[in-house]
Amino acid sequence: MELYTSLADNESANKKIKLQLIELNEDILKSMKNNEKLYLKSNSTKSYPVIVTDNKTYKIRKQNHSNCSMLMNMDRIHRIMDHGDKDIIMTSHERFDNQLILSVIDPVLNTSKVPVLENIEQLLTISKNNLTLSEIFTDSSCSTQQFKKLVVDQMLVDLNNNDDESMTGCYLLSENVVIDILRLILEWFAKNVDQSQISVAKDGSLESPFLQSFKIGDCVKGVIELQAEKLDHDEMAAPEEMVKSVVKKFTTFDVEIEDDNMLQKVKLKNPDVIRLFGISLLKKSFGSVPIDDFLINLKSRLPFGYNPDIKLDYLKGNYIVENVGVKQQIRYLDESDLSLDVIKRFKELFGMKREWKVEEIEPFVNRFNTKNTKCEKFLIKYAKVKKVGKKVIVTSR
Amino acid sequence: MPRLDPTLEDYTTIISTNLGSTILEIQGELNLPQSKPENLTPEEEELFIKSRVPKLLNTTDEVVRDAVRFGRLELEPGFKKATLFISNSQRLVGSVEKVDPPLGVLRIVKDDNNGLEECQVVDVISHKVVFRLRPLPIM
Numbered sequence: 009m010e011l012y013t014s015l016a017d018n019e020s021a022n023k024k025i026k027l028q029l030i031e032l033n034e035d036i037l038k039s040m041k042n043n044e045k046l047y048l049k050s051n052s053t054k055s056y057p058v059i060v061t062d063n064k065t066y067k068i069r070k071q072n073h074s075n076c077s078m079l080m081n082m083d084r085i086h087r088i089m090d091h092g093d094k095d096i097i098m099t100s101h102e103r104f105d106n107q108l109i110l111s112v113i114d115p116v117l118n119t120s121k122v123p124v125l126e127n128i129e130q131l132l133t134i135s136k137n138n139l140t141l142s143e144i145f146t147d148s149s150c151s152t153q154q155f156k157k158l159v160v161d162q163m164l165v166d167l168n169n170n171d172d173e174s175m176t177g178c179y180l181l182s183e184n185v186v187i188d189i190l191r192l193i194l195e196w197f198a199k200n201v202d203q204s205q206i207s208v209a210k211d212g213s214l215e216s217p218f219l220q221s222f223k224i225g226d227c228v229k230g231v232i233e234l235q236a237e238k239l240d241h242d243e244m245a246a247p248e249e250m251v252k253s254v255v256k257k258f259t260t261f262d263v264e265i266e267d268d269n270m271l272q273k274v275k276l277k278n279p280d281v282i283r284l285f286g287i288s289l290l291k292k293s294f295g296s297v298p299i300d301d302f303l304i305n306l307k308s309r310l311p312f313g314y315n316p317d318i319k320l321d322y323l324k325g326n327y328i329v330e331n332v333g334v335k336q337q338i339r340y341l342d343e344s345d346l347s348l349d350v351i352k353r354f355k356e357l358f359g360m361k362r363e364w365k366v367e368e369i370e371p372f373v374n375r376f377n378t379k380n381t382k383c384e385k386f387l388i389k390y391a392k393v394k395k396v397g398k399k400v401i402v403t404s405r
Numbered sequence: 406m407p408r409l410d411p412t413l414e415d416y417t418t419i420i421s422t423n424l425g426s427t428i429l430e431i432q433g434e435l436n437l438p439q440s441k442p443e444n445l446t447p448e449e450e451e452l453f454i455k456s457r458v459p460k461l462l463n464t465t466d467e468v469v470r471d472a473v474r475f476g477r478l479e480l481e482p483g484f485k486k487a488t489l490f491i492s493n494s495q496r497l498v499g500s501v502e503k504v505d506p507p508l509g510v511l512r513i514v515k516d517d518n519n520g521l522e523e524c525q526v527v528d529v530i531s532h533k534v535v536f537r538l539r540p541l542p543i544m
Contacts, residue, residue: 009479011429011489012472014456015440025462028511029428032529037507040526048524075430079510081459082425098427099456099472107508 013100029107051118051149060151066110077104115150117158124180128244137177141166165253189246189254191311196230198313221275228252278316285309286323296330296339325371343372350376354390358404366400428533441471487534499536507531
């Protein structure tokens, strides 16, 4: 078969049509076979484009090579030749010195243009925005499914469909606003759960009555009514969309039916509730406080009638326990405040405390364990790991 | 030279996708003229044809460009060995390799009206013909 190459393939940079080779992994191929749409997007705060399937995000990188890689196209010409009159030839119309490669990345929601509401009343004073969820999605490096999850996780609320036409745009809820709304939700749950109904979990343990489920619509309606009862005349009520968002973040579906179905049954995610209240309390504490005092304070901050199990473990990655005299004290430590350099991070951690338990240090170094190896094995690379009795202790080298 | 559209039967006789695409990879570069030179001898003229630009790279009905012959490809039955003859003096020995992960051909069309680009994966290539070795003389 004779091979030809077109002489005008490098014609001009402003060609209307360009071809580019791109590596297709199994996930992308599967999406293509299922006729799902793939989106090429770019987050305005990031320097790279992404390709997203329905539920995954891939960073696109250009990989240059020095080979002459030609995309040949089959053609069939009719010409008078010794051996016959038909001839199949292949012609190259495009040559490549690079190809696009994909690597899976964590989704990123671009909220750089979204205002943060520090309190509900700010809705009256903050300058209006016309942002829509669809615009934010287009400008975020994430897939549709990841976007839905991030919207709930990061407390992004869309007020564009609110009955009150003066409310438009999208807002991020601050921790204080979330806590205020969550208090009302917990109060509503406390009023409505049957405290005597304690069920037995699969593992044989007793389940908190706060794991009873309710229709999400009843919960949102109930919270709005409760809010109306409690507010003074000059106070502004949280719009229904905000209540719904907070309910969604702190509850879990029994069985997920479909988006925004108000008949769906939900139950409280008690560990997440404790985590929010606990972290907020730790942030407000000056320095370290005795663990017992902290737990009492935390319990007292929860609404009356809401008595879930409280475990320090729920606050993982946000605290450090220190031995002060004979007492153990706790203080706030945010993983994201530590160095992004793994060596420096270990130095910082051992500067705060000489000996760590594996489970204590794990949340602060986990982001570097990209191969998901067993934590102890990963720690050996950067620290000394030794057994003292039944405990495994991590110290600096 | 009048031309005919390739039939499906043609595609099954060589390594190509159903759309007739193949990737051919050579180490280094091919030195070719930018355009068809003038005043060619009849022998040299035979190296050139008018090639129709495939629809992948074309939005209008028919675009024809000059193309030059740079070699002849021979594939052994079973596609285990490939030989590329360049002119009458050199040959390259290569093979048909699986491309893992497969490569998609991304077609990017620029809309002149709004400057936006529309992308579409138009073909998937799972094998390519690769020549990694230095050229050998034809004895």
